[in-house]
Amino acid sequence: xxxxxxxxxxxxxxxxxxxxxxxxxxxxxxxxxxxxxxxxxxxxxxxxxxxxxxxxxxxxxxxxxxxxxxxxxxxxxxxxxxxxxxxxxxxxxxxxxxxxxxxxxxxxxxxxxxxxxxxxxxxxxxxxxxxxxxxxxxxxxxxxxxxxxxxxxxxxxxxxxxxxxxxxxxxxxxxxxxxxxxxxxxxxxxxxxxxxxxxxxxxxxx
Amino acid sequence: xxxxxxxxxxxxxxxxxxxxxxxxxxxxxxxxxxxxxxxxxxxxxxxxxxxxxxxxxxxxxxxxxxxxxxxxxxxxxxxxxxxxxxxxxxxxxxxxxxxxxxxxxxxxxxxxxxxxxxxxxxxxxxxxxxxxxxxxxxxxxxxxxxxxxxxxxxxxxxxxxxxxxxxxxxxxxxxxxxxxxxxxxxxxxxxxxxxxxxxxxxxxxx
DNA sequence: ATATGTGAAAGTGTTCACAGCT
DNA sequence: AGCTGTGAACACTTTCACATAT
Numbered sequence: 001x002x003x004x005x006x007x008x009x010x011x012x013x014x015x016x017x018x019x020x021x022x023x024x025x026x027x028x029x030x031x032x033x034x035x036x037x038x039x040x041x042x043x044x045x046x047x048x049x050x051x052x053x054x055x056x057x058x059x060x061x062x063x064x065x066x067x068x069x070x071x072x073x074x075x076x077x078x079x080x081x082x083x084x085x086x087x088x089x090x091x092x093x094x095x096x097x098x099x100x101x102x103x104x105x106x107x108x109x110x111x112x113x114x115x116x117x118x119x120x121x122x123x124x125x126x127x128x129x130x131x132x133x134x135x136x137x138x139x140x141x142x143x144x145x146x147x148x149x150x151x152x153x154x155x156x157x158x159x160x161x162x163x164x165x166x167x168x169x170x171x172x173x174x175x176x177x178x179x180x181x182x183x184x185x186x187x188x189x190x191x192x193x194x195x196x197x198x199x200x201x202x203x204x205x206x
Numbered sequence: 207x208x209x210x211x212x213x214x215x216x217x218x219x220x221x222x223x224x225x226x227x228x229x230x231x232x233x234x235x236x237x238x239x240x241x242x243x244x245x246x247x248x249x250x251x252x253x254x255x256x257x258x259x260x261x262x263x264x265x266x267x268x269x270x271x272x273x274x275x276x277x278x279x280x281x282x283x284x285x286x287x288x289x290x291x292x293x294x295x296x297x298x299x300x301x302x303x304x305x306x307x308x309x310x311x312x313x314x315x316x317x318x319x320x321x322x323x324x325x326x327x328x329x330x331x332x333x334x335x336x337x338x339x340x341x342x343x344x345x346x347x348x349x350x351x352x353x354x355x356x357x358x359x360x361x362x363x364x365x366x367x368x369x370x371x372x373x374x375x376x377x378x379x380x381x382x383x384x385x386x387x388x389x390x391x392x393x394x395x396x397x398x399x400x401x402x403x404x405x406x407x408x409x410x411x412x
Numbered sequence: 413a414t415a416t417g418t419g420a421a422a423g424t425g426t427t428c429a430c431a432g433c434t
Numbered sequence: 435a436g437c438t439g440t441g442a443a444c445a446c447t448t449t450c451a452c453a454t455a456t
Contacts, residue, residue, distance in 0.1 A: 010447060012409045016402045017386055033415060042386045045415095046449055053417055061416040061455040083411035086404070093306065097299035103384050103401040109408075147411055148404065172411040174403055178309050180223055180248045190407055192398065195309040196222045197380055198354065201396055202287040202315075203218045205353055205378040216425060239437065251437095252427055259439055267433040267438045 007077075011051045015074050016107070017041040018048075022071045033064035079108045083147030083172055089161045090152030091116035091124075091131045094176055098150060099127035112144045113137075117157075134161075141168045148172050155179035162189070213283075217257045221280050222313070223247040224254075228277045239270040285314045288353060293376070295367045296358030297322035297330075297337045300382055304356060305333035318350045319343075323363075340367075347374045354378050361385035368395070 021040030022032070034052070038045040052058070052065065057073050059065035086109050088095050098104070099114050104127065114126045115134040124131045132140065149170040151161050158177035165173060172188045175181060178196075183189050227246030228238070240258070244251040258264070258271065263279050265271035292315050294301050304310070305320050310333065320332045321340040330337045338346065355376040357367050364383035371379060378394045381387060384402075389395050 008447070009406065009410070013402060013406050016399065016405055020384070020386065035415080040386065042388065044449070046451095047447090049415090049417060050448080059416060062414045063456075064415065078405055078409065081408040081410075081412045083408045093299045093303035097303055098400060100299065101400060104404075107401045107405060109401075109404060148408060150404075172407045174407055178226070180226065180246065182248065188407065188410060190403060192400075192403060193222065194304060194307060194398075195313045195315075196219060197396060197398060198292070198310075198315060198356075199222055199284050199313060200215065200219050201378045201380055201394065202290065202354060203284060204215070204287075204394060206287045214425070241437085250427070252429095253425095255437090255439060256426080265438055268436045269434075270437070 007054055011054055012078070014041065014043060014047070014051060015078050017043075018051075019071065019074050019078070022067060022074070025067060029067055031060075031064040031066055032070070034059075037065070084108055085110050085112045085144065085146040086148045086150060087112055087137075087141065087146040087165070087170070088114040088126075088129075088150045088152065089116075089134060089137070089165070090150075090154075090176075091118075091121050091126060092152060095150070095152040096126050098152065099129065101127070109148070112146050113140055117153075137164060138168060141170075146170055148174070151175040151177055153177060213260055217260055218284070220247065220249060220253070220257060221284050223249075224257075225277065225280050225284070228273060228280070231273060235273055237266075237270040237272055238276070240265075243271070290314055290354075291316050291318045291350065291352040292354045292356060293318055293343075293347065293352040293371070294320040294332075294335075294356045294358065295322075295340060295343070295371070296356075296360075296382075297324075297327050297332060298358060301356070301358040302332050304358065305335065307333070315354070318352050319346055323359075343370060344374060347376075352376055354380070357381040357383055359383060 018037060018041050021037060034045045034048040038048045055077060057070060088099055091114050095114060099111060111128045114129045114131050115137055116131055117134050121131045122133055147170060149165040151158055151173060153161050155177050158175060158179055159181055162173060162181050162183060166187050171186060174190050176192050178193050181189060224243060224247050227243060240251045240254040244254045261283060263276060294305055297320050301320060305317060317334045320335045320337050321343055322337055323340050327337045328339055353376060355371040357364055357379060359367050361383050364381060364385055365387055368379060368387050368389060372393050377392060380396050382398050384399050387395060
């Protein structure tokens with residue numbers, strides 16, 4: 001019917017917030033207006049309508065969107081990706097925070113492994129996995145491929161780990177290493193730098 | 207001389223990467239071209255020139271930018287904010303990861319306190335601070351005000367902590383809580399949701 | 413009456429391409 | 435000759451405002 005339009009990154013990034021609001025609603029609430037949804041997700045109502053329109057989700061004029069229908073739709077959009085198996089490399093505080101993060105499993109992700117270079121950590125439980133030797137990365141991932149990788153190793157080790165993940169077929173990587181990484185164009189590397197976030201915040205506090 | 211032009215958020219977010227590249231250069235390197243800087247920071251050369259231009263930093267045509275001068279300039283831009291005292295609320299893995307993060311101090315931030323509600327943690331060293339009872343937040347911050355706050359508590363506690371920080375005068379807050387927070391317009395809340403990052407990544411892995 | 417759906421405008425950020433300086 | 439500095443084009447996102455459907 002409608003063209004196979006590509007959904008904007010910014011729109012996708014808001015879906016978890018919409019879902020979170022919807023899941024917190026009372027069961028007897030059947031419909032929500034763009035205004036209510038906007039308040040619940042801390043965005044403008046026009047954004048909500050634009051997002052829904054872009055996603056091909058329609059409501060009823062004069063009424064709003066059906067909660068059940070909408071929730072379903074959004075879940076399918078978000079969970080419809082191929083990639084759900086996740087591997088974490090680096091079992092420091094940050095790696096552990098991610099492995100133990102509750103929202104992880106409920107968002108539909110499956111932690112298939114967490115690796116570190118420190119033998120003292122091997123065997124420790126971290127979320128649904130046990131910490132293993134990073135030397136086994138290639139061997140393990142041959143059996144259980146992952147499509148998403150999270151890198152929480154120190155800056156000096158990050159490029160090596162990234163390269164190894166990429167050659168294992170992991171094409172989507174979230175890096176927390178405070179360093180610039182190079183990678184082929186067909187690899188999607190997202191970078192979250194905690195110090196940078198803080199510096200940007202501090203700059204605009206002026 | 208030039209108008210007091212406002213620098214774009216996106217530009218500020220790139221400065222740490224430029225600095226990181228510059229600081230890794232050999233001492234004898236006197237100048238860098240926009241092309242070199244672009245390669246080092248994984249951005250396009252035109253972006254570098256635009257950023258420098260927006261920041262009021264000028265190079266020499268035919269030569270490039272002076273490394274010493276540039277480094278100085280960027281440091282001043284980033285560190286020139288008023289806000290450098292940081293308080294962390296929530297001493298879970300994520301809070302500890304942040305407190306122990308080395309780049310923290312070298313980026314010019316000063317951790318004045320880390321708080322939690324769990325008595326088992328009180329007194330434990332975390333970076334430059336010791337974990338203290340969150341009940342003492344108001345008392346402690348009266349003596350040593352902070353201008354930046356980091357919230358790494360569970361979703362249910364986040365709004366309360368945010369409100370308390372705001373009433374203590376903390377107007378710039380970085381939240382890792384996986385929930386939508388409401389706040390006055392004069393408070394700058396930046397949100398980093400690890401599950402959302404992963405979901406966006408997974409979506410575009412399709 | 414009420415709330416959607418969307419063209420059009422505005423805002424923000426990136427890229428091009430080249431004139432101008434060294 | 436080489437590299438900066440920037441106007442202009444482009445792309446992406448948000449916001450406005452209102453015709454349209456129930």
